[in-house]
Amino acid sequence: MDPRAFAADLGLPGLQDLHTHFLPPRVMAKVRAQFDSAGPLIGRPWPLHYRDEDDALVETLRSYGVRRFTALPYAHRPGMAEFLNDWAAGFAARVPEAAVCGTLFPEPDVAAYVRSRSETVQVWKVHVQVGAFTVTDPLLDEAWGIVAETGTPVVLHAGSGPVPTEHTGPGPVAELLARHPRLRLVIAHAGAPEYAEFLSLAECHERVALDTTMAFTPFFEEMGGAYPTDLLPRLRDLGLAGRVHLGSDFPNIPYPYAVQLESLARLGLGEKWLRAVCWHNTAALLD
Incomplete structure (x- = not known):
């Protein structure tokens, strides 16, 4: 499948991908080394x-007709977030299609730097599996309040795939939303493998959404199980309500970009749903 043709056949000007990764070169090299070695949080080749x-990766996305995408840095230790935030701001300044992204980590100054960037960051990224922290860490409470007040979306990897940890799963996210119900969360990977639980959280909170990142692809289904077919009507309704977003995890994927699009089309949820997921929902979120 040609991604450009896929979008054109839907009558779209291109694609908007809410879940892509660009990182400082040395950080990206370490991330790639984890994938190459099937590290402990990856669990398989x-x-x-x-x-x-x-530059070449940006050109690849452009060649696929991806008109908007993200950097989504994520910190795994204290003192790293602001370095990543500075780099991501510079990346967005160089690449017109890139949303300004930021990350946060439970550390004493987190509320200060989140507040200082609240008028510029368009998407926050939090990865509790890699960061080894819970979203309910008291150090984060004031920062979450700021993010909820501004309404900036947070792409949150909190599902237990590909490898569960003590910090993953829907329970802490439900507790976080009880404290900050106005948070605009986008649950990465559709919450895999806790698909039903995270779908229910999205249905119960008008500012919670899902992204499609790697979900529904053969590779991901081999790893964590297929998306339950009985949930598909609810997923369709959520997408048509503006709260399912195209995500790919590009470039850190073990298959061509088009596989994600083919997997979405195979769901049979209709062209209106595909148009919403692949363009309109993310355009509305970022604008």
């Missing part, structure tokens, strides 16, 4: 399909 430098 993960042969990366894309390995170019940033």
Whole structure:
């Protein structure tokens, strides 16, 4: 499948991908090394399909007709978030299609830097599996309040795939939403493998959404199980309500970009749903 043709056949000007990754070169090299070695949070061989430098990867997305995408840095230790935030701001300044992204980590100054960036960051990224923290860490409470007040979306990897940890799962996210019900969360990977639980959270909170990242693809289904077919009507309704977003995890994927699009089309949820997921929902979220 040609991604450009896929979008054109839907009558779209292109694609908007809410879940892509661009990182400082040395950080990206370490991320790739984890995938190459099937590290402890990956759990299986993960042969990366894309390995170019940033400029070439941006051109690849452009060649696929991806008109808007993200950097989504994520910190795994204290003192790292602001370095990543500075780099991501510079990346967005160089790449017109890139949303300004930021990350946060439970540390004493987190509320200060989240507040200082609240008028510029368009998407926050939090990865509790890699960061090894819970979203309910008291150090984060004031920062979450700021993010909820501004309404900036947070792409949150909190599902237990590909490898569960003590911090993953829907329970802490439900507790977080009880404290901050106005948070605009986008649950990465459709919450895999806790698909039903995260779908229910989205249905119960008008500012919670899902992204499609790697979900429904053969590779992901081999790893964590297929998306339950009985949930598909609810997923369709959520997408038509504006709260399912195209995500790919590009470039850290073990198959061509088009596989994600083919997997969405195979769901049989209709062209209106595909148009919403692949363009309109993310356009509305970022604008």
